[in-house]
Amino acid sequence: xxxxxxxxxxxxxxxxxxxxxxxxxxxxxxxxxxxxxxxxxxxxxxxxxxxxxxxxxxxxxxxxxxxxxxxxxxxxxxxxxxxxxxxxxxxxxxxxxxxxxxxxxxxxxxxxxxxxxxxxxxxxxxxxxxxxxxxxxxxxxxxxxxxxxxxxxxxxxxxxxxxxxxxxxxxxxxxxxxxxxxxxxxxxxxxxxxxxxxxxxxxxxxxxxxxxxxxxxxxxxxxxxxxxxxxxxxxxxxx
Amino acid sequence: xxxxxxxxxxxxxxxxxxxxxxxxxxxxxxxxxxxxxxxxxxxxxxxxxxxxxxxxxxxxxxxxxxxxxxxxxxxxxxxxxxxxxxxxxxxxxxxxxxxxxxxxxxxxxxxxxxxxxxxxxxxxxxxxxxxxxxxxxxxxxxxxxxxxxxxxxxxxxxxxxxxxxxxxxxxxxxxxxxxxxxxxxxxxxxxxxxxxxxxxxxxxxxxxxxxxxxxxxxxxxxxxxxxxxxxxxxxxxxxxxxxxxxxxxxxxxxxxxxxxxxxxxxxxxxxxxxxxxxxxxxxxxxxxxxx
Ligand SMILES: Nc1ncnc2c1ncn2[C@@H]1O[C@H](COP(=O)(O)OP(=O)(O)O)[C@@H](O)[C@H]1O
Ligand SMILES: [Mg+2]
Numbered sequence: 141x142x143x144x145x146x147x148x149x150x151x152x153x154x155x156x157x158x159x160x161x162x163x164x165x166x167x168x169x170x171x172x173x174x175x176x177x178x179x180x181x182x183x184x185x186x187x188x189x190x191x192x193x194x195x196x197x198x199x200x201x202x203x204x205x206x207x208x209x210x211x212x213x214x215x216x217x218x219x220x221x222x223x224x225x226x227x228x229x230x231x232x233x234x235x236x237x238x239x240x241x242x243x244x245x246x247x248x249x250x251x252x253x254x255x256x257x258x259x260x261x262x263x264x265x266x267x268x269x270x271x272x273x274x275x276x277x278x279x280x281x282x283x284x285x286x287x288x289x290x291x292x293x294x295x296x297x298x299x300x301x302x303x304x305x306x307x308x309x310x311x312x313x314x315x316x317x318x319x320x321x322x323x324x325x326x327x328x329x330x331x332x333x334x335x336x337x338x339x340x341x342x343x344x345x346x347x348x349x350x351x352x353x354x355x356x357x358x359x360x361x362x363x364x365x366x367x368x369x370x371x372x373x374x375x376x377x378x379x
Numbered sequence: 380x381x382x383x384x385x386x387x388x389x390x391x392x393x394x395x396x397x398x399x400x401x402x403x404x405x406x407x408x409x410x411x412x413x414x415x416x417x418x419x420x421x422x423x424x425x426x427x428x429x430x431x432x433x434x435x436x437x438x439x440x441x442x443x444x445x446x447x448x449x450x451x452x453x454x455x456x457x458x459x460x461x462x463x464x465x466x467x468x469x470x471x472x473x474x475x476x477x478x479x480x481x482x483x484x485x486x487x488x489x490x491x492x493x494x495x496x497x498x499x500x501x502x503x504x505x506x507x508x509x510x511x512x513x514x515x516x517x518x519x520x521x522x523x524x525x526x527x528x529x530x531x532x533x534x535x536x537x538x539x540x541x542x543x544x545x546x547x548x549x550x551x552x553x554x555x556x557x558x559x560x561x562x563x564x565x566x567x568x569x570x571x572x573x574x575x576x577x578x579x580x581x582x583x584x585x586x587x588x589x590x591x592x593x594x595x596x597x598x599x600x601x602x603x604x605x606x607x608x609x610x611x612x613x614x615x616x617x618x619x620x621x622x623x624x625x626x627x628x629x630x631x632x633x634x635x636x637x638x639x640x641x642x643x644x645x646x647x648x649x650x651x652x653x654x655x656x657x658x659x660x661x662x663x664x665x666x667x668x669x670x
Pocket of ligand 2 (some may be wrong): 183186188226
């Protein structure tokens, strides 16, 4: 990857559901090592943007990862490139054990050694998962499920995490804990594209952010700039 | 008493066939929430492949089994890829019509190739052991043991292997499975292949036990196996196995106690009553709402 090239580049992205445009021409980029926050009201098109990036939705416009156009690749191929998407609601397979959830995401791993490295790293980050390996994952608490979703995403050694509202449904204390873990994960070299309702926390930890308003970008800038912007403060921070 | 044991053995033999076929319905339903109405005809193709192998190629039991299983597995994958996959996002009713169409196609394609019922010679020397009034044939023993072996192998694959984990994940949430790198289409094809192979084995075992076959033989047996799967709880693997044996036991019990024409009518009435009390079947549960 040449210097200055974005890890992920989205240009003029448009997504529609049966004729109704949910995303109307959005451009954004994520550079290696960043945490980029996408904030905005409910229904603004954040989830649709992530699902288009992962190959779950058809779209117009261009999405590039490490310079390669992703159009036409099925989701499992995009995952194999090192893009791990933790969907809204976490996407835990409640019918599988914790261990099976983790093993599942080891599919793209070619070698056993890579798998073992992934497992070790996940247990170092989330020791609680190790205690719960044999347990049906449907019986985990919300916080544990979010850890499992994150751990699962990291198993394959992904370099880019797409996180859709990881704080959803968690107590304020747990939200803090999870977001702190994201900062740790980012320090280990994982780039993060973070969609959050909790704009305040997300922008504080992000290097840069984009503000979505019904399918379009309203603002973008560094986390600090956006936190200080009166429009953002009014609309999303309740100030 | 002897009579009871004798009839139980017969029920085990028939139930093994129903269970093997029911597994194909339940597995496909599990990953796609679609009823593959052509599956009974896959079973029929297995019986015809058995005829081809035994009567035309003069092959012994094991190669015949492999031909029936592999042939129907290939057929199932071909049907999935060419007929069902393009309709995966289409309205549910289109997929149902397509499955019915595939079934009718298979029946009439087979009819065109072979317009008269065929008789299958024994694939091996069928010895019957008599002990204390009890008659057990080697074919019965082979049918039951082979079926149980295949079901145990299936249980192992589903419970322990990466493919099995992926199959269960796809059945829970296809999109999320793909986000984790699971090649969903390949997993679905593999599910059809496994269901097809079990149906092929059932076709062969059935054809050896009731050796006159015709292109419509899969219709009624297929419905019965489908109902077995529903009784056990469609989508549940243990349920399909249990349902197959329950249906066979009920059928044989009715045949013993009442005039033989009552068999299906009474058996199906009992199943309807069971479903009234357990609408999701024995092992089936309404799926918990996802977030
Ligand atoms: N599966 C769908 N079918 C139809 N419309 C949808 C679907 N998913 C989302 N939408 C619509 O698209 C718009 C954007 O939704 P979404 O991407 O989920 O926004 P966000 O994640 O920012 O809340 C909303 O108006 C929503 O109603
Ligand atoms: Mg959303």
